[in-house]
Amino acid sequence: MANVKFDNITVSYGNHTVLKNFSLEVESGKIVCLVGPSGCGKTTLVRALLGLNKPETGSIMVGERCLFDAKKRVNVPAEKRNIGIVFQDYAVWPHMTVLENVCYPLKKQRRPKDEIQKRAMRALEQVHMTEYAKHLPNQLSGGQQQRVAIARALVVDSDVLVMDEPITNLDAKLREEMLLEIRMIQKRLNATILYITHDQQSALQLCDKMAIMEQDGTLCQYGTDEEIILHPANRFTFEFIGVSNFLPVEKGSNGAVLNCGSPIPYDGEIPQEALAGGYEMGVRPNDIVFDASSPILAKVTSRVFLGSEYNYFLTVGDRQIRVQQSMLDARTRGVADEGETVGIRFLNTRFYPAKKGAQTV
Amino acid sequence: MKRYDGASAELAAVDGRKRLNMDKVMTAICFVLLLVIVVIPIVMIIYNAFFNEGKLELGTFVDQIKEEKNLSAMWNTLKIAIGATILGTIMGVFYAWLLGRSDIPAKGLMRALFNIPYMFPPFLGAMAWDMMFNGRSGYINKFLRTLLGLKTMPININSVWGIIFVEVSYYFPFVFMQVVSALERMDPTLEESARIAGAKQRQVIWKITLPLVKPAISAGALLILTTSLAHFGVPAILGYARGIYTLPTRIYAVIYNSGGSFDGIRQGAALSVMLVVVVSLALILQNRILSAGSYDIIKGKSMRPTLIKLRGAKIPLLVLAILTLVLIVIVPLVMIVLISFLKAYGLPLAFENFTLDQYKTVFASNGTIDSIKNSLFASITAGIVCMFLGTLVAYVVQKIRPKGKGALEVISMLPYAIPGTVLSIGVILAWSGRILGINLYNTIWIILVAYLARYLSFSMKTSSAALLQVHSSLEEAARVCGASHTESLADITLPLIRPAMVSGFFLIFLPAMREVTTSILLYGPYTRTLGVQIYSLRDAGMIPQAAALATVAIGIIIVLNTIVTKLTKDRKGV
Numbered sequence: 001m002a003n004v005k006f007d008n009i010t011v012s013y014g015n016h017t018v019l020k021n022f023s024l025e026v027e028s029g030k031i032v033c034l035v036g037p038s039g040c041g042k043t044t045l046v047r048a049l050l051g052l053n054k055p056e057t058g059s060i061m062v063g064e065r066c067l068f069d070a071k072k073r074v075n076v077p078a079e080k081r082n083i084g085i086v087f088q089d090y091a092v093w094p095h096m097t098v099l100e101n102v103c104y105p106l107k108k109q110r111r112p113k114d115e116i117q118k119r120a121m122r123a124l125e126q127v128h129m130t131e132y133a134k135h136l137p138n139q140l141s142g143g144q145q146q147r148v149a150i151a152r153a154l155v156v157d158s159d160v161l162v163m164d165e166p167i168t169n170l171d172a173k174l175r176e177e178m179l180l181e182i183r184m185i186q187k188r189l190n191a192t193i194l195y196i197t198h199d200q201q202s203a204l205q206l207c208d209k210m211a212i213m214e215q216d217g218t219l220c221q222y223g224t225d226e227e228i229i230l231h232p233a234n235r236f237t238f239e240f241i242g243v244s245n246f247l248p249v250e251k252g253s254n255g256a257v258l259n260c261g262s263p264i265p266y267d268g269e270i271p272q273e274a275l276a277g278g279y280e281m282g283v284r285p286n287d288i289v290f291d292a293s294s295p296i297l298a299k300v301t302s303r304v305f306l307g308s309e310y311n312y313f314l315t316v317g318d319r320q321i322r323v324q325q326s327m328l329d330a331r332t333r334g335v336a337d338e339g340e341t342v343g344i345r346f347l348n349t350r351f352y353p354a355k356k357g358a359q360t361v
Numbered sequence: 362m363k364r365y366d367g368a369s370a371e372l373a374a375v376d377g378r379k380r381l382n383m384d385k386v387m388t389a390i391c392f393v394l395l396l397v398i399v400v401i402p403i404v405m406i407i408y409n410a411f412f413n414e415g416k417l418e419l420g421t422f423v424d425q426i427k428e429e430k431n432l433s434a435m436w437n438t439l440k441i442a443i444g445a446t447i448l449g450t451i452m453g454v455f456y457a458w459l460l461g462r463s464d465i466p467a468k469g470l471m472r473a474l475f476n477i478p479y480m481f482p483p484f485l486g487a488m489a490w491d492m493m494f495n496g497r498s499g500y501i502n503k504f505l506r507t508l509l510g511l512k513t514m515p516i517n518i519n520s521v522w523g524i525i526f527v528e529v530s531y532y533f534p535f536v537f538m539q540v541v542s543a544l545e546r547m548d549p550t551l552e553e554s555a556r557i558a559g560a561k562q563r564q565v566i567w568k569i570t571l572p573l574v575k576p577a578i579s580a581g582a583l584l585i586l587t588t589s590l591a592h593f594g595v596p597a598i599l600g601y602a603r604g605i606y607t608l609p610t611r612i613y614a615v616i617y618n619s620g621g622s623f624d625g626i627r628q629g630a631a632l633s634v635m636l637v638v639v640v641s642l643a644l645i646l647q648n649r650i651l652s653a654g655s656y657d658i659i660k661g662k663s664m665r666p667t668l669i670k671l672r673g674a675k676i677p678l679l680v681l682a683i684l685t686l687v688l689i690v691i692v693p694l695v696m697i698v699l700i701s702f703l704k705a706y707g708l709p710l711a712f713e714n715f716t717l718d719q720y721k722t723v724f725a726s727n728g729t730i731d732s733i734k735n736s737l738f739a740s741i742t743a744g745i746v747c748m749f750l751g752t753l754v755a756y757v758v759q760k761i762r763p764k765g766k767g768a769l770e771v772i773s774m775l776p777y778a779i780p781g782t783v784l785s786i787g788v789i790l791a792w793s794g795r796i797l798g799i800n801l802y803n804t805i806w807i808i809l810v811a812y813l814a815r816y817l818s819f820s821m822k823t824s825s826a827a828l829l830q831v832h833s834s835l836e837e838a839a840r841v842c843g844a845s846h847t848e849s850l851a852d853i854t855l856p857l858i859r860p861a862m863v864s865g866f867f868l869i870f871l872p873a874m875r876e877v878t879t880s881i882l883l884y885g886p887y888t889r890t891l892g893v894q895i896y897s898l899r900d901a902g903m904i905p906q907a908a909a910l911a912t913v914a915i916g917i918i919i920v921l922n923t924i925v926t927k928l929t930k931d932r933k934g935v
Contacts, residue, residue: 091834
């Protein structure tokens, strides 16, 4: 197992540059999630790693091995890179049985027959698919095909394992199971896994580290999940990894105010630069609490019970905000009814420059 | 995340760094073969129509256009094509609606029977109708004359209307099949909502159903139009002897009468240009109409529509449908088989006049056995070569996407738009010693070359469709698993499109087996094909013998078709 180092990668399709001078280092033996909105270049980056497209600049190293270097004119062909891949659409070959699919990479390495058989069966065991060895892919469910694809990627000792949104087509329960299984496989093999997704929820469940990519293909933050949740580097990360409320802040005649149609006095902490104008206060729905003593009043427009929490929509001035109240909180403080006016208090607030023309709920 | 459309082109670009690689070799082979097979014959026609010995000479062309016989042939071609299109479309739509939307019984059986005219060679049908309703000696004509006490024959099939009738009976399935499948895929709620909104049954048919299947109707109609414009067999059998010419038969006459001299071929080339212009106009029309149509409301999924109750009209309509089937499928077939047992043509159809001698003669004749062998050789070889070449072109166009892939696609589809007669002239001009001294004239090879050009687009279309189904990630997965480009092709892509390649083969082999249009101009003394042999036997007045060979040919076609249907059915099961 080895680390992966992208250095200064640029990839364009025609005139459209998807990645520009992109650099990222993935540590050995970690699960790293590459998270970003659709179309931000995650798949392009992975295709460059696999040797399925050719960057214009930069280099790609896996461990000590150089797979691609634009300057030195190194470009190892896809079949010699020794990287396992689970494609988004599985790419399980429909004309081969499950076992044949899993044997294929070993056959290409010209291994002895009994070794191929043994290793393929072991890989199938790891994904709990031994009993389906003789089945054709069209006799399997999506989740099972998924696992065949994972077994096929596991069967050779790849330096790195890449998974491109492998669980998006599964139902919620199976998704959870697969995430656990991937985690366990990684522990057992101590593999380096590069996991691509646009779904921050599964990323949080799975990864050791997260790399957040912005729409334009730049890397905006790289760190452990806690770092990213608790200290988002910028507004994009903050918005992308969870639900967020934004309220404009301004300097009023008597200190800070929230400008929601009419100014509402705000007595919380605000950094000086946020009062210069054009800033918004960001706060997560579960960081807003009901507090009758607060001067900030809001009207409850709707309340929905979600099983483990209550979800509210409140009107503050001309703004709508979303509030989540945990069951514990609901028991101790009681719930607010629709139409009721409540006092609210904001915890864990952050301040970012306002987006132009954007209105956030 | 969405995958980029050009994913495999991207991979091809990565591979493209090596100086000599398989993608480049395949692309080069495609261009060279298409140049030889398709481009050279077409260029030769145009060149020879307008140039003589290297100089521009429009004389021949202008003379041909001015010639009265040619003008009337052109006029006949248009009359027949338009007549057959209108009547065939009406008939196709009517029966499609009857089988797709009404509660008429025995649908499955009728559907299968309605497809028979599609696989039956029209020129054999024309032969049968000529035997029955020939203006001078048709059997049913004679019977009716005696019965009704008439002086002249009641029906004359050797007329423009006769030709239209026979063409309609073999071409209406083009519209029928398109419309039936469109009706089946149409969302029935579209019709139901109209009923709920207060429209009457009749209004629903006119205002909702028909407009929705209009694209399917026009696609089928224009297929009839282009096929009829280029068709040789039916007008040759019914019109030729009566001096009713169409452009394809006129081209044949010009070349035949000149004894294959270069001058005759040049005249034929000039006429070909006229024919190509007419067909091209029809194809442009087709493109216009088809691109204007909207297919959105038609879904891929099959749904169960509400069937319209015919009530009192059920039995009469069923009888009408059965009569139609009997008339266009069974009657001609029976007629050919009956005639094939006659001692001599013209004898009454009575048991004492029957014999098996015709079959004995047919199988004892070297020419006939040769013709069957020739047809088998040419169609099997053409089928195999086209299967591979068509797949190669499809792969290059779909997956490698080199510069000029558009040109490649257009070139390989070109012969589809060019009538078989015209293609033959191009092949004669190209391969009778004028280029590099290669002379294939009077050999089976020239027929083979013409078949290749004519049928390449068939296999290319099926392979293209199959390749589109093979997602590029399948090949990429193989690459990442350690397979080289060649290995991923051999292990993944080829096995996946093999069924399509096989059906592409039969799509070529079956029509090539019964082909006349192209080979009638290319055959030499020892290289007659099955179709040509039937045509010449009949032309030489040996009608019962021709009928016997036709019966054999029909037998071969039925056996082959059954095998194909079996094969394709089995494959669907997997």
